[in-house]
Amino acid sequence: MKALQLGLLGIGTVGSGTFAVLQRNQAEIVRRAGRGIVIKTVADLDTACARAVVGDAAQVVADARAVIADPEIDVVVELIGGYGIARALVLEAIAAGKHVVTANKALLAVHGSEIFAAARAKGVIVAFEAAVAGGIPIIKALREGLTANQVQWVAGIINGTTNFILSEMRDKGLDFDVVLKEAQRLGYAEADPTFDIEGVDAAHKATLMSAIAFGVPVQFDKAHVEGITRLAAADIRYAEQLGYRIKLLGIARRQAEGIELRVHPTLVPTKRLIANVEGAMNAVMVQGDAVGTTLYYGKGAGSEPTASAVIADLVDIARLSGAGEGARVPALGFQPEALAQADALPILPIEQVLTSFYLRLRVADEAGVLARLTGILAERGISLDAVLQRPGDEVAAGQPAATDLIMLTHITREGAMRAALAEMQALPSVLAPIVSLRKEDLA
Amino acid sequence: MKALQLGLLGIGTVGSGTFAVLQRNQAEIVRRAGRGIVIKTVADLDTACARAVVGDAAQVVADARAVIADPEIDVVVELIGGYGIARALVLEAIAAGKHVVTANKALLAVHGSEIFAAARAKGVIVAFEAAVAGGIPIIKALREGLTANQVQWVAGIINGTTNFILSEMRDKGLDFDVVLKEAQRLGYAEADPTFDIEGVDAAHKATLMSAIAFGVPVQFDKAHVEGITRLAAADIRYAEQLGYRIKLLGIARRQAEGIELRVHPTLVPTKRLIANVEGAMNAVMVQGDAVGTTLYYGKGAGSEPTASAVIADLVDIARLSGAGEGARVPALGFQPEALAQADALPILPIEQVLTSFYLRLRVADEAGVLARLTGILAERGISLDAVLQRPGDEVAAGQPAATDLIMLTHITREGAMRAALAEMQALPSVLAPIVSLRKEDLA
Structure with missing residues (x-):
């Protein structure tokens, strides 16, 4: 079977890793994929640098659109990054009927819906294992x-x-x-x-x-x-x-x-x-x-770990590109028509998040402070998991004695905590901006 | 698209987990796979127990071969275990043109070559994600x-x-x-x-x-x-x-x-x-x-974690079963004709393994022992990474004072270590069988 022909857009860190791994492990990759996976053309504005990486093993051009226009190229590998030219090139590659592999998380997180819809309409694959956590599949x-x-x-x-x-x-x-x-x-x-x-x-x-x-x-x-x-x-x-x-x-x-x-x-x-x-x-x-x-x-990053993910996508495409669309894994894992509408399963505002908190308060070292603070929390239904009281590490001359008070809460709505924080911050005994961090048990 | 029809052979721990998860998550699975995945028939010698698990949701039979013979069944899920009847049934299911999903690591580790060859000849998939490390993909x-x-x-x-x-x-x-x-x-x-x-x-x-x-x-x-x-x-x-x-x-x-x-x-x-x-x-x-x-x-085990792996295989099959064989991932990840011959890349005998060692020796607490032991190791080219000398925890009356000597070695061939161990064990100052454990840095 004919080798899968690639066009690489951009040959920086990830691009040169992809080139190096495809060269070094081609035999092993063919054993797995059942066909070769070969970089035909590299497009990079810095053609001298690109040529230094690939030598005679691939064509080098300055114009990415020449790669997209090449009918022999099966897959466009977008490694430029960013939302700008990368978006235009990915959409043009899809329009030209090319499969696309990209490591561009920014592009997909912002323009993913547009890109996945375009790919679906054209019947091509957009794969992006390398966009999240580098080489980890x-x-x-x-x-x-x-x-x-x-x-x-x-x-x-x-x-x-x-x-x-x-x-x-x-x-x-x-x-x-x-x-x-x-x-x-x-x-x-x-x-x-x-x-x-x-x-x-x-x-x-x-x-x-x-x-x-x-x-x-x-x-x-x-x-x-x-x-x-x-x-x-x-x-x-x-x-x-x-x-x-x-x-x-x-x-x-x-x-x-x-x-x-x-x-x-x-x-x-x-x-x-x-x-x-x-x-x-x-x-x-x-x-x-x-x-x-x-x-x-x-x-999660680096030249060859990220290349590992790019090439895993390419092997999937090499195996699947001849098969019907039904055989392919949908871009987001769910069938496109089965994606929940944004309003049916909305992303919640931060106030509705359920989490527990770590609070650090610099308070006046005087009677009744802890009682008033815990009272404010209790009014909002926020209960405490642990309290740690430490001597403050600096007290300026003329200021009251101060102490660091650390509190861990049980799970609460963030909205309730924000209201409690505002109330606690207003107390005269609270001497500095309260530090609040979220805590997750991940159990 | 018509739901994928399953026949389950055996409904013990993993089988009942598979049934429960398919019932509970059917809607989510359809969103992903693009079609339903339904247990049509369960075969188990204990039909009463099987019926107690599945109720009216599936047919229950005692005879596994009735499942294999059913032309409506697409996939046979083998959850019997062991090398005996499971092997016969898996081969019969393949011969009948069914895809097979199994959690049976013993069967595949011993009879895998025969089973994968049969599946290949018949053009069906044998999937076994559940056979290794339970729910971990x-x-x-x-x-x-x-x-x-x-x-x-x-x-x-x-x-x-x-x-x-x-x-x-x-x-x-x-x-x-x-x-x-x-x-x-x-x-x-x-x-x-x-x-x-x-x-x-x-x-x-x-x-x-x-x-x-x-x-x-x-x-x-x-x-x-x-x-x-x-x-x-x-x-x-x-x-x-x-x-x-x-x-x-x-x-x-x-x-x-x-x-x-x-x-x-x-x-x-x-x-x-x-x-x-x-x-x-x-x-x-x-x-x-x-x-x-x-x-x-x-x-790595348990009812629903293992079922998670079984069902992941079923979703793969649901997506892929209509596609040509080229689209499928080969059973062992490499194309069958590209598997290395056993003699081209042999499994090495343990003597050729490269590893480092932890040794615990009960030795007489007398001058020169450590020098003789390290001398024996050095002769075999085995160098030491660390030595720990501890008081022995018991000395019987009339015996010489004894001490525990712990040694960590650098990497060596196991054969060299075995020879050194035999020589060290023969020393009169070595008072008990030497404990040796392998050590791996995994770096």
Whole structure:
């Protein structure tokens, strides 16, 4: 059987990994796929750089549209990234009848519905294993491995940069800013790290997982997104004393009324496997009603780990492209006509999220404070799981003696907690902005 | 599209889980598969019990062959277990043109080549996600998710009974026999636990993974199998002091000359995620040349977790059964004609295995013993990573003072170690049988 012919758009980190792995493991891949998978053409504005990577093994062009127009090319592999030109090229490739493989989570989280509809109308496959958690086959696990289940929730460490920063903050007791600089120096964080540290990248991935887990359209605009930039070393330390680690989790959870979709720093019990995922590694937990808890762990980024996912999609296409559409796994795992309408199973506003909380309050060290605080919580139906009182670490001259009060709550609606926080913050005995972090037991 | 019609052979733990999950999640499954998946007939010798499970929702018969002969049935789900009647029925179902889904690792590890060849000749699918690690989609990860990779090794905790026993031995400092009785009382171990505690069940699963990882035929008879029955609490304790946990691992590793296929208690660094997999949970690590280290974790047994895997296979079949054979994933992930011949990539004898060792020697507490022991190791090219000397915990009257000597070696061929062990054992200063356990860094 003729080898599958690829056109690569962009040959940066992931593109050169894809080229290298296809070259090195071609024989093994043919044994598995039953046919070759060959890069025919690479399109990159920097043709000199592209040629340095591929040598004589593939054509190099500057114009991506020449690749799309080539009738011999079966699959366009989009590795440009971003929402702009990538969107146009992916839609043009689909219109030209090409299958598309992409690692572009931003594109799919924002424009996925448009792209999947276009692919369906044209009868081509859009595959994106590499868009979530790098080399970990989590899209396949959700779309195919766990199809028996009503998924209850998905929670993942899906951004290596922030997990590296959090690991370093904990290990070395350093603050965010210091560790970020170190991470940039080591290449774990980009020069402009905004998408990573503000949780946007994780939210793109969580959005894709929420759609596949529950059969709803991708709705990145409904995601609640908080990054790690305001996280203090003190809270990592207090959490540790209480038996928790702080991880930036992407969470998608089904409630009766809709779906929680959120990214934020989260306290996780230290004894959970996922709490022990360190450095730039990724891990995703999936809770299904039949299978119980499962976890998938590996490298979430990097040249060859991401290429591993790109090529897995290509092998699937090599096996499936001759078959009818019925044989293919739908883009989001659910048949397109069976996707829930956005209003039938809405993404819930953050106020409706059910979670527990870690609170750190700097309070005046005087009688009655704890009683008033717990009274406010009790009025909102929020009950406490643990309280930890610590000496405050600095008291300016002329100020009253102050102490740090740490409280862990049981599960509550976020709306109730927000109201309670506003009321507590207004008390004169509360001397500084209250720190509140969400806590998930993941049991 | 017409619902996929199933015939279930056997409705014990996994069968009733499969029935329950198909009933409960039918709507979600239809949304994913694009068609229903319905149990038409259940065959079980205990028809009363079967009827109690399925009520009026399916036909119940005593004769499995009536199911196989039914032209309306698309898929035979074999949940009888064992090598005997199950083999005959699976081959008959294939001969009758039925697809087969099975959770029977023993059957496939021993008779897989015959069964896969029969299925291929007849153009039907034999699927077995449930045969390894219960609900964890590890077969799919290996066959489809990691197809870009040359797999370097697979190492897994793939028997929940023994992992439960090892966790309890460590937690409570108890010996094997005591914990086994407790496990039997709690239902974690069967009345006849031989297959679990002697490592046979894990070896069945490791055999299947070795075939899929490397593209070789299933060769259970070549596996090296050791269980946990001779493991002493003292060794678990010493290992812990040195930074290791002892797990029963199933390992398949590629060497230049062939494949290591082995099950044995193994020291694993405590900091590895897999060392922290406790109780009856399963986890499998896969190391690929592109993806690096990945890990898959979940429940390895039980009614609904195993049903989750059975139904995932059924959804695959529902999606694929109309498509041509080229579209299907081959049984072992590699195209049948591309499987390596057993002699081209042989399973290596245990002497050729590369591993490191933990040794515990009860030695006379006298000058020169350590020098002679390390001399014997050095002669065989075996170097030491660590030595721990502890006071012996009992000295009978009239015997020389004795001490426990613990040694960790670097990687060596097992054959060299066996020769060194024989020589060391013959020394008069070595007072008791030497305990040797294998150690894997899994890095």
